[in-house]
Each structure stands twice: as C-alpha cells, then as structure tokens.
Amino acid sequence: MGNKVTTAIKPTREEDYPMWYQEVVKASEMAEKSSVRGCMVIRPWGYALWENMVAQLDSMFKATGVKNAYFPLFIPLSYLEREAEHVEGFAKECAVVTHHKLEQGENGRLVPAGELAEPLIVRPTSETIIGESMSRWISSYRDLPLLLNQWANVVRWEMRTRIFLRTSEFLWQEGHTAHATEQEARERTYQMLEVYTKFVEEYLAMPVIRGYKSDSERFPGAVETTCIEAMMQDKKALQAGTSHFLGQNFARGSNIRFQDGDGNEQFAWTTSWGVSTRMIGGMIMIHGDDDGVIMPPRVAPAHVVLLPIFKNDEERSMVMEYVDSLARELGDIPYKNRPGLVVEIDDRDTGGARGWDWIKKGIPVRAEIGPKDIEKGAVFAARRDESPKVRKSISRGDFVGGIVDMLEDIQANLYKKALEFQRANTFEMDDKNKFYDFYTSSGKGIHGGFAMAHWCRSRECESAIKEDLSVTIRCIPFDSREEEGKCICCGTKSPGRVLFAKAY
RNA sequence: CGGGAUGUGGCUCAGUCUGGUAGAGCACAGCGUUCGGGACGCUGGGGUCGGAGGUUCGAAUCCUCUCAUCCCGACCA
Structure with missing residues (x-):
C-alpha cells in the first residue's frame, strides 16, 4: 500500500531480472513461446521491428556491394564434414532429417517412412552449402570478390532456450564472401563489423565494444572471429554480432579455387558474418524499464x-x-x-x-x-x-x-x-582478489560488470576464471591501449587488457 | 543426458494429504454508471482437471506407465 510506485511489469528488474525479461516480452506482445519445444512465435509488433531492422541492415550491406541470394535449408551430412573444427562445433546441435514421407502405422498413427540414403541436416549455418556453390561460380580472380548475403532461418538444437536470446530456430542474415587475397578478406571482415557497429549503435541505440574473440570463443572453423559486445542492465554481456575471417579453411573444404593473374591456382580467402533476432532481446534488455519495452524510434514498429x-x-x-x-x-x-x-x-x-x-x-x-x-x-x-x-x-x-x-x-x-x-560499470582491474570479489560479492544476484584486466593469453588462465566465476573473455578490444601488465589470473606477463564479463 | 519440481478454463493458481463428480482472481462478451481514467456494478461464455491404463459404487484426488514443461549442471548467434 502507501506510496509504492506501481509498475506495469512485475517482477521489476531489480527483483528478478530474468523473469522481468520474460514478462516484458510477453506484455509487449512482441513474441511468445511456441508449443514447439525451444521455438518462438514472433508476433506482429515484434516482427514489424525485425522488418525495420532487416530493411536498414539490408541497405547498408548493399551499399558495400553485397548481393542477396538464397541457399537450401537442408544440407547433406557429408558437407558438414568438410571442415574439421566446424563439425566439432555444430555436430552436437543439428536437427537431422532421415525420412522423406509418412505412412499409417499400427493404431493409425503416422510414422516416418522412406529412409534417405544420406541424411540431411537443417542448416545451423551455411558456410558449407554456400561454399559448394562458390566453388562452381569461381574460377578466375576476375570472379572475385564474390559478396553474398542471405536472410534465412537456422536451427541449432539448444538445451536451454530463452526467447529471442537463444531459441532452437531463429532468424538471421549470414553474409559470405570470397576474396583473392588474405588482406582483402580481413578488410571485409572488419568492414562488416563496422556496419554492425553503426547499425547497433545508431539504430538500436546500443553502445558496443568491438574486439577479437579468444581462441576458445572463436567460430568453429574460423581463423579469427571479431564481435561486438553490449552490456545489459544486469551488467552481463551480450554478443550482438560477429564477423569471421575464415582464412582458406572453408575454401579448402569446399574446394573454392581460382586462377590468379599469373595463371597460378589458389584457394580463395573467405569471410562470414551474421546478426540475428537475438539483437531484439538485447535491445529489450538494454533499454527496457519496469513498465516494459522502450523502442528506439529509428527502428520502432510505430512512432x-x-x-x-x-x-x-x-x-x-x-x-x-x-x-x-x-x-x-x-x-x-x-x-x-x-x-x-x-x-x-x-x-x-x-x-x-x-x-x-x-x-x-x-x-x-x-x-x-x-x-x-x-x-x-x-x-x-x-x-x-x-x-x-x-x-x-x-x-x-x-x-x-x-x-x-x-x-x-x-x-x-x-x-x-x-x-x-x-561506462559506470566498466572497471580496470589489476588485483586478483578484487577481480574475484567483483564477480562474487553479494547483492541481489546482479554482480560485477565489465572488467578490463590483463591476461597472459593462455587457455589455462581463461578456463580457470571461467571455471571459478562463470566469467569469460568477451573480447580483446580493438581499441585497448598498448600496455604491459600482469595476468589477472597467473601474474605472468600480459601484452594488454581484455574484456571479462558474465555473458548471455 | 544426470539431479529437483510441476502439469486444473486464455493467464496466475486453489482444491489432491482426509476420493463423492470443478472453484477464485485476472482476461473475455453484453448492459448500465463512470472516465483525460490501469474505474465500478450486474449478467454471461468458456475446463472430458497433460495422456493411457488400473483400484473403486464413484477418481482432479489413490496406484502404474507415459508425455510435456520449468529450475539446476556440461554446449551456444
């Protein structure tokens, strides 16, 4: 009673942030959980937002010379096997199609029949099937660069799902490019990350930190993964977009070769980059208040x-x-x-x-x-x-x-x-005890924030911190200054600070 | 896939221990009074109590099986 302020959303962010998020999504009529496990229904108000995001991003991609195309939902199992790390990364979460029809079984129920000679997987991402096309379309350096994008749905059989943030099926775009030189491919990788940064900051009004992923967080099969990371109101990090330099790994796997100006045959250099409906979840979590969603006007479904x-x-x-x-x-x-x-x-x-x-x-x-x-x-x-x-x-x-x-x-x-x-929740840290306190000190379940700390670049220290605190290296920021220091974990020499945080 | 919990009108739940044949609040529809306001009153629609089997004269309630969801652990745009 009394003068307690009533809010449209209960619980409030402070009371229970994850529950608040679920309620906001529901109350705003943006989306709801479907009766299909792990999948969501995007309702008109949410889909109109997505359409605005798509329209803006699409024109930004096209302004850099990218063209849209569409590739199959189904990928032959054998394609996935073409890149070793890629298999390892995605094999555990693939939906597999093994039959092509239904028959009446006993007691009248429909049962799968007509087993496929080679099972198909539902795309978790499309590097391999697009690579297959690229290998046929590219034969000369004159065919390069090849700059493609597709707007599509993908499926990753997730264990735990959260509407918009992690669902088994989600909508996204995946850009795939092939280049004659390593340098050009790397430049494209960074260029697209800049496009994402511009879009997310100027349209979704979400400030982000750009950087490189550590080896353990890299996209399976990539040589280098770059990303943009945003801070949610519970001070956790959300990866809002990624852009990968794939080296010649996928070109080898998919046999994407071209003749250069000297008549020598070479493997192409490829990139891939994507953003998804996950950004919507980020937008809700970064701007929303105890009365619901706050739409940034530039992408709002209505003004x-x-x-x-x-x-x-x-x-x-x-x-x-x-x-x-x-x-x-x-x-x-x-x-x-x-x-x-x-x-x-x-x-x-x-x-x-x-x-x-x-x-x-x-x-x-x-x-x-x-x-x-x-x-x-x-x-x-x-x-x-x-x-x-x-x-x-x-x-x-x-x-x-x-x-x-x-x-x-x-x-x-x-x-x-x-x-x-x-900024108020990002701190430079040099003391291991303080670092551990930062992420464990009590207080309504919301801890810490972003810690900029030194790291010796060893996988051991990275996983020790992950093990102890569920804190991961979100990225090695592009703009971190040159500075020698001591690793926050082991105390040995570090070439520079990296961004640590709990993450979605 | 391991550990814990829960399945009852659209939503949140009560009823289950101590079987007797379904309830509340919100939402929804109609009417009226209000209203620069998350209003109020009256009336009404809507549930084979997750599914199957069993015990019983009788099951939301007891037993068995099954399915699904949620939370906690290993993976992730």
Missing part, C-alpha cells in the same frame, strides 16, 4: 499512438475527425529511412488500460486528444523515455513540427543512458 478521448457520439465524431487529420499529417513526415511516420490510432474504450498497453509495447510517443485539446488546438503528449505520469500539452503545430526532433531526442537519450551505464 506515435493517438489516443482519442470522448464521452459521447457527438464528441466522438469531432475528436476522431481531428485525430484522423493529425494522423495523416504525421504520416507525411519522413523520418530517417522511412517515407512517413507510422501512426497508430487506438480508439478502444478500455479505460486507462489502453495507454498502458502502448507503454508496455514501448511506442516512443503517446498523444491523448480530447475535446479540451481540440479547443486549444493542442495535443496532450508523453514520451516513452520519461515517466508515464509526465504528459504535456503541446500546440498541434509545435507537436507536428517538432515530432522528428522529439524522436531523435529519445533516440539520443537511449544511447546516452546506455553508454553511461556501460
């Missing part, structure tokens, strides 16, 4: 919801007329990569619950419009990045004229807030 208020039919027709014309006016205002603002009109007569539905969904701007506003030629507006109670009367002209600035201001605020949080 403004208009909430008409009326008591009778007479008021209704007057208010709706005003609301409709306002919606049309807003719909003609271009915003970022979109031709016009997306406006929702919610005229349900469900009392106050109506406004809260949109708060939970995270729409950037709400505007209540009733007879009093119309009289004043105004709207009663609220921003999702402010308390639900903060609502201001703004003249219609100022609202329409200032809406883009308001959206951009929300976008900037979200990024700023997230960056401040990340």
Whole structure:
C-alpha cells in the first residue's frame, strides 16, 4: 500500500531480472513461446521491428556491394564434414532429417517412412552449402570478390532456450564472401563489423565494444572471429554480432579455387558474418524499464499512438475527425529511412488500460486528444523515455513540427543512458582478489560488470576464471591501449587488457 | 543426458494429504454508471482437471506407465 510506485511489469528488474525479461516480452506482445519445444512465435509488433531492422541492415550491406541470394535449408551430412573444427562445433546441435514421407502405422498413427540414403541436416549455418556453390561460380580472380548475403532461418538444437536470446530456430542474415587475397578478406571482415557497429549503435541505440574473440570463443572453423559486445542492465554481456575471417579453411573444404593473374591456382580467402533476432532481446534488455519495452524510434514498429478521448457520439465524431487529420499529417513526415511516420490510432474504450498497453509495447510517443485539446488546438503528449505520469500539452503545430526532433531526442537519450551505464560499470582491474570479489560479492544476484584486466593469453588462465566465476573473455578490444601488465589470473606477463564479463 | 519440481478454463493458481463428480482472481462478451481514467456494478461464455491404463459404487484426488514443461549442471548467434 502507501506510496509504492506501481509498475506495469512485475517482477521489476531489480527483483528478478530474468523473469522481468520474460514478462516484458510477453506484455509487449512482441513474441511468445511456441508449443514447439525451444521455438518462438514472433508476433506482429515484434516482427514489424525485425522488418525495420532487416530493411536498414539490408541497405547498408548493399551499399558495400553485397548481393542477396538464397541457399537450401537442408544440407547433406557429408558437407558438414568438410571442415574439421566446424563439425566439432555444430555436430552436437543439428536437427537431422532421415525420412522423406509418412505412412499409417499400427493404431493409425503416422510414422516416418522412406529412409534417405544420406541424411540431411537443417542448416545451423551455411558456410558449407554456400561454399559448394562458390566453388562452381569461381574460377578466375576476375570472379572475385564474390559478396553474398542471405536472410534465412537456422536451427541449432539448444538445451536451454530463452526467447529471442537463444531459441532452437531463429532468424538471421549470414553474409559470405570470397576474396583473392588474405588482406582483402580481413578488410571485409572488419568492414562488416563496422556496419554492425553503426547499425547497433545508431539504430538500436546500443553502445558496443568491438574486439577479437579468444581462441576458445572463436567460430568453429574460423581463423579469427571479431564481435561486438553490449552490456545489459544486469551488467552481463551480450554478443550482438560477429564477423569471421575464415582464412582458406572453408575454401579448402569446399574446394573454392581460382586462377590468379599469373595463371597460378589458389584457394580463395573467405569471410562470414551474421546478426540475428537475438539483437531484439538485447535491445529489450538494454533499454527496457519496469513498465516494459522502450523502442528506439529509428527502428520502432510505430512512432506515435493517438489516443482519442470522448464521452459521447457527438464528441466522438469531432475528436476522431481531428485525430484522423493529425494522423495523416504525421504520416507525411519522413523520418530517417522511412517515407512517413507510422501512426497508430487506438480508439478502444478500455479505460486507462489502453495507454498502458502502448507503454508496455514501448511506442516512443503517446498523444491523448480530447475535446479540451481540440479547443486549444493542442495535443496532450508523453514520451516513452520519461515517466508515464509526465504528459504535456503541446500546440498541434509545435507537436507536428517538432515530432522528428522529439524522436531523435529519445533516440539520443537511449544511447546516452546506455553508454553511461556501460561506462559506470566498466572497471580496470589489476588485483586478483578484487577481480574475484567483483564477480562474487553479494547483492541481489546482479554482480560485477565489465572488467578490463590483463591476461597472459593462455587457455589455462581463461578456463580457470571461467571455471571459478562463470566469467569469460568477451573480447580483446580493438581499441585497448598498448600496455604491459600482469595476468589477472597467473601474474605472468600480459601484452594488454581484455574484456571479462558474465555473458548471455 | 544426470539431479529437483510441476502439469486444473486464455493467464496466475486453489482444491489432491482426509476420493463423492470443478472453484477464485485476472482476461473475455453484453448492459448500465463512470472516465483525460490501469474505474465500478450486474449478467454471461468458456475446463472430458497433460495422456493411457488400473483400484473403486464413484477418481482432479489413490496406484502404474507415459508425455510435456520449468529450475539446476556440461554446449551456444
């Protein structure tokens, strides 16, 4: 009782962060768990967000010369075997198709029949099957570089799943490129990581740290894996995207060869890079509050919801007329990569619950419009990045004229807030005891944060820390300064600091 | 795949120990009163109690089997 603040989402982040996340996803109607084990249903509000993300990323890829294509869902078992580390990495989580039809069995149940000569796996990633095509398409250095991307679903049979963050089936894009030289392939690897960084920071408003993965965290079969890591509000790290330099490993496995200008035959150098629906989970966890999702305006499924208020039919027709014309006016205002603002009109007569539905969904701007506003030629507006109670009367002209600035201001605020949080919870550490305390000290189940600490580069120290604290090396940051130091674990010489954190 | 728990209207659960043939809150529909407000009242729709078998005059409740989900451990965009 008393003056306790009621929140739309229970439990709150502080009370139980993982449960809060589940509730936010449900309450925002973005997605739900499917009756199919480990899979999710992405609902219209969540899928519209994904479509906006896809549209933006797709145009950014194309601007770098990448072209889209589509490859089979099914991959012959033998293809996977072509790269040794790749097999090891993915074999344990493959869905396998062994039959091609169903027959009536005893007691009328359908049973699989028609066993396949060679089982097919459902793609967990497509390096091998795309490599097979590349090997046929490439014969000369003139065919290079080959820059491909596919938007697809993939399946990884996960033990424990979490909606958006880790599901057995998920949506993503996978870029695959082949190059004549090592240097060009490496540059492409970094270039695409930059694209991801730009997208995630400028559109999802998520500040990230770019870096290299340690050997143990590398993509199976890659020579070098780069990544972007973001800090969630529970101070855990989430990998938001990866870009791999594959060397000639997959080219050897898939026989991707070309003749260079001197007539010599060489293996191509390849890359692959991907981001997935997991980013949605990250966006929710980084910006959401105890009232639900907060959508960054630049990717929001809709920008403004208009909430008409009326008591009778007479008021209704007057208010709706005003609301409709306002919606049309807003719909003609271009915003970022979109031709016009997306406006929702919610005229349900469900009392106050109506406004809260949109708060939970995270729409950037709400505007209540009733007879009093119309009289004043105004709207009663609220921003999702402010308390639900903060609502201001703004003249219609100022609202329409200032809406883009308001959206951009929300976008900037979200990024700023997230960056401040990340910085406030990132520490340089040189003392092993302090490091261990950082990740074990009590306090509502949320510990530590990001620790920038020295590491001797040995696998032993890395796994000792993982064993002791469930803390892993998220990346070796690109921009960490040259600095000699002592390994946080064993005390021997270290060439520089790396980013440690608990991770999703 | 090991350890623990749970399956009852759309959701959260009570009822299970001490068998007697299904309940609450929320959500949903209708009507009314309200309302710049997560409102209130009345009325109503919706469940073969995860599934199969057994014990019994009678099973949500007891027994056996089975399936599924969740939490904890080894893997992961």
